[in-house]
Amino acid sequence: MEIVRISEATGKTNRRNSPAAVFSRVSSGGMKLASSLGSIKLVLQGREIYRHRDQQIAVEAGQMLLVRPDMELSCEVDAAHPTRGLCLYVDEDKSRAISAPYVRTRAPAAYMETALELFNRSDSKSLTGLDGQDSLGTLQEQGVSIAGAMSEHFLRLGLERELARSALLCRLELARAFLEDCVEGSLDIDRLCRETGMSKFHFMRSFKAAYGTSPKRYWTSKRLLAAMDVAREISEPLEDVALRLGYSDRSSFARAFRRHIGQTPAQFMRATARLH
Numbered sequence: 009m010e011i012v013r014i015s016e017a018t019g020k021t022n023r024r025n026s027p028a029a030v031f032s033r034v035s036s037g038g039m040k041l042a043s044s045l046g047s048i049k050l051v052l053q054g055r056e057i058y059r060h061r062d063q064q065i066a067v068e069a070g071q072m073l074l075v076r077p078d079m080e081l082s083c084e085v086d087a088a089h090p091t092r093g094l095c096l097y098v099d100e101d102k103s104r105a106i107s108a109p110y111v112r113t114r115a116p117a118a119y120m121e122t123a124l125e126l127f128n129r130s131d132s133k134s135l136t137g138l139d140g141q142d143s144l145g146t147l148q149e150q151g152v153s154i155a156g157a158m159s160e161h162f163l164r165l166g167l168e169r170e171l172a173r174s175a176l177l178c179r180l181e182l183a184r185a186f187l188e189d190c191v192e193g194s195l196d197i198d199r200l201c202r203e204t205g206m207s208k209f210h211f212m213r214s215f216k217a218a219y220g221t222s223p224k225r226y227w228t229s230k231r232l233l234a235a236m237d238v239a240r241e242i243s244e245p246l247e248d249v250a251l252r253l254g255y256s257d258r259s260s261f262a263r264a265f266r267r268h269i270g271q272t273p274a275q276f277m278r279a280t281a282r283l284h
Contacts, residue, residue: 009144013130017085029144030095031130038084046103047095048151049073050115050123054091057084058110063175065112072115074155077103079110094123096148106155108162109174113154113181122147161218179204180218183211187223191231195224229268236265236276246273 010028017037024030024043041047049056050072058065058073059082067073075081077100085091098106115123126143158177167173183200190196200223201211215223235249250261265273 009141009148011130011144017083024097026097027099027148028097029126030097031127032091032093032095034085034093035090036085036087038082040080040082042080043075043097044077045097045100046077046106046152046155047075047097048148048155049075049095050093050120050151052092052094052120052124052127054085054093055089056091056093057086058082059084060110061171063110063171065110065178067112070115070120071112072119072151072154074106074108074111074113074151074158076106076109081110092127094127096144096151098148098152102148102152105152105159107159108177109170110178111155111158111162111174111181112178113158114185116150116154119147119150119154164217164220165214166217176214177218179206180215183215183223184219184226187227188230191227191234195227197223225268228264232265232268236273249273 010026012028012030014022014030014032014034017034017039019037019039021040021042022030024041024047025045027045049058049067051067051069053069055069056067058067060079065073122143126140126147129140158181161180162173162177165173165176167176183204186200186203187195197208197211201208204211206214212223215226219226221229231253235253238244246261247258250256250258253261255261255264262273265271265276269276
């Protein structure tokens, strides 16, 4: 995989038609991006503004933009938000996993950690060896897997225009990240609607279409899993977990857990213990 380093936005068109890892450190300016390949754009620091026709997509640190082949975008960086980023252009076969014109989603924490480590290594030019290429290849494979999952959500949405579907999924991904972040708090659907700029009816219907479940069920499942992760780490009794989550007793908690997760708490604990 070719390794490219960009230190400024030149305003010219940056064309990539073969697999490459592009490490960028840009303080201001803009450029046009064009490729016959799909790409995984990850913002490690700052904010990048992408545009396609009348669509504008702001990608913040910790987020990724998955872009279908043959999409021409412009990218801008303002001086108030200098950026560090990594863009992976994947080969033709892997590009087929990206069916949405574009999707912005939050990058998994472990994915971000690996990308930051590779970015730091790119400064010392230590990525040209086999180890560096293997690490980039792993990051690419994981990114393509995420793109495949996002494409499934994209295809479930009923809007006829693809760009409108992409824009809608970007907003739904913001809501999904918010649901995962508030598992220790309470569910506020009205706030989610305000954050995404959608009516309650449109939000509820679109979320269920994309993810196959309601926002409340999704949030409850994430909340239960997060509580069990904490319980495993600190050896907390299930009775205490149940009370902490607002259930009246261990039995009601176990019933809810099985209904949402498909396993009893004991089965879940045994399965996760094997993974650790």
